[in-house]
Each structure stands twice: as C-alpha cells, then as structure tokens.
Amino acid sequence: MARAATLPRLTWQSATLTQVRRESSTASTLRLDVAGWPGHRAGQHVDVRLTAADGYTAVRPYSLASAAGSGLVEITVATTPGGEVSTYLVNDAVAGNHVEVRGPLGSWFVWDVSDPDPVQLVAGGSGVVPLMSMLRTHGSAGHPAPMRLLYSVSDPEQVLYADEVEQLAHAATVLHTRHSPPGTARPPGRVTPAEVEEHTLPATSRPSVFVCGPTGFVEAMLTVLTGLGHDPERIRAERYGERSSP
Ligand SMILES: Cc1cc2nc3c(=O)[nH]c(=O)nc-3n(C[C@H](O)[C@H](O)[C@H](O)COP(=O)(O)OP(=O)(O)OC[C@H]3O[C@@H](n4cnc5c(N)ncnc54)[C@H](O)[C@@H]3O)c2cc1C
Incomplete structure (x- = not known):
C-alpha cells in the first residue's frame, strides 16, 4: 500500500x-x-x-x-x-x-539576516524566548540594522537571559509588572501605550515587528502598536496561552 x-x-x-x-x-x-x-x-x-x-x-x-x-x-x-x-x-x-x-x-514568525529592515521585538514573560533567538542571530551576524527589545516581565528575578539582556544596554528596555528593582522610579505595572511609544522604534522607520507572549499581552500590544501607526502587515505575533498580561 x-x-x-x-x-x-x-x-x-x-x-x-x-x-x-x-x-x-x-x-x-x-x-x-x-x-x-x-x-x-x-x-x-x-x-x-x-x-x-x-x-x-x-x-x-x-x-x-x-x-x-x-x-x-x-x-x-x-x-x-x-x-x-x-x-x-x-x-x-x-x-x-x-x-x-x-x-x-513555523515559517511565518521568523526573522532572517536577509531582512534589511530595523526590527522591534516586544516580549511578555516567556515570550522573550524566540525573540532572544532573533537577538542572538542578529548579534552573531553583525547585522547593521537596529534591533530593539521591549520586555515586560513580572519582577527582576524572572528576567530570562538577564546578563545578555543587560549587555544589550540601549537596545533593550525591561519593564516590570509586579515588582520593580529597588531604586527605580517607575512603579510596577502593565506597559502603557506611552511607554510603548517611548521605548520602541517609531512607525515612521517602518520596522518589522515581532510580538510574543500570553494572549492577553499580545492582543494589548497589537492594539497599541497599530494605534501608533505601525502597519499591521509588518507585525507578526505569537500567542503562548490564555494567561492574563504579565
Ligand atoms: C508556538 C508556541 C511556543 C511556545 N514556546 C514556549 C517557550 O518557549 N517557553 C515556554 O515556557 N512556553 C512556551 N509555550 C507554551 C507551552 O507550549 C505550554 O503551553 C506551557 O509550557 C504549559 O504547558 P504545561 O503542560 O506545563 O501546562 P498544562 O498542563 O497544559 O496546563 C496547566 C494549566 O495551565 C493552563 N495553561 C496552559 N498553558 C498556559 C499558558 N501558556 N499560560 C497560562 N496558562 C496556561 C491550562 O489551561 C491548565 O489549566 C509555547 C506555546 C506555543 C503555542
């Protein structure tokens, strides 16, 4: 047969x-x-x-x-x-x-070094995992276009790849939802639209955008990003589950 x-x-x-x-x-x-x-x-x-x-x-x-x-x-x-x-x-x-x-x-939620455009990554909790693969790939290739990360996580102890994220310095922003590190001015809380605007590449630079995390977080970020003028065609999202926003 x-x-x-x-x-x-x-x-x-x-x-x-x-x-x-x-x-x-x-x-x-x-x-x-x-x-x-x-x-x-x-x-x-x-x-x-x-x-x-x-x-x-x-x-x-x-x-x-x-x-x-x-x-x-x-x-x-x-x-x-x-x-x-x-x-x-x-x-x-x-x-x-x-x-x-x-x-x-998966063949859609992927980033290749052949993409010449700037890249904005937006992670909620463990949604940072595939985005770290992109950052590592980007770094090891010495890619000339900027790649930025906005990472929402519950508290400093839960930051994944903490040393690598810290080394990204100006290319990464970590915002905490439940406990902020001692000495930081920002009170813990969900990422606001104003913070997304402040800490991400502007829509006018036409970045490729990747959003990953729990479903509620992803939906909230998609609403904010499209509200900031990002072309929905340039935004790719991956949802991990039904948990509420980190
Ligand atoms: C494409 C894709 C990639 C993923 N990559 C990762 C990854 O890199 N790292 C990672 O840690 N996870 C990742 N996940 C999530 C992962 O697949 C599992 O869903 C997660 O580990 C929970 O499985 P479990 O067997 O431990 O829980 P289960 O036994 O399946 O669930 C236990 C309970 O938790 C609830 N639940 C299940 N999943 C979630 C969730 N994600 N959030 C909140 N509540 C949930 C269930 O409704 C149930 O009540 C990914 C998911 C997808 C779709």
Missing part, C-alpha cells in the same frame, strides 16, 4: 538532554542533542513529546532560543503553575534524559 510522504521535520526524533541551565527560579534552558538536526530559523519552535512509563504522552510546543546557524538546539521553559509538561522540564529533567522532538516548525 502506498504511504503518505512525510517531511523529515514532522517526524518524531529522539533527543538527549545534554545541559540544563537555570534561568530563574521558575525557568530553565534545556540543550538538546538531536541527531541529524537540519538547523533552524530564528523564531521557530519544536514540539516536545514526553512519554510516561504507562505509555501516556504529552506534547507541547517550545520556541528555540538558540541562534540560527549556531547548530545548538536550546529551548527555555518557564513553569505554568500546575502545568504537566513545563513543571517536569523545569524541575525534574536532568542531563542524560531522553525526550522526543519534531521540528523546526
């Missing part, structure tokens, strides 16, 4: 965890060794499948954090309270464990 053609990246592959790094009290970066990994584009994700001893399986998508062209397959997972897969990957997974992955997946 004829079998349906299968794209290699849609086939489940065995992967070995080779490194687990703590990013915060609730998030870890996991490096995976995937035989025959074809490489990925910044912004893509993989599906991760876990299988229990009784055969029960759970599949969740996770964005790739590593730079395109690096050859590294790294995901960063933040725990969802009570979450089945995220709490296992963050709290229990150790180097040497095996999981299954398929991917890289």
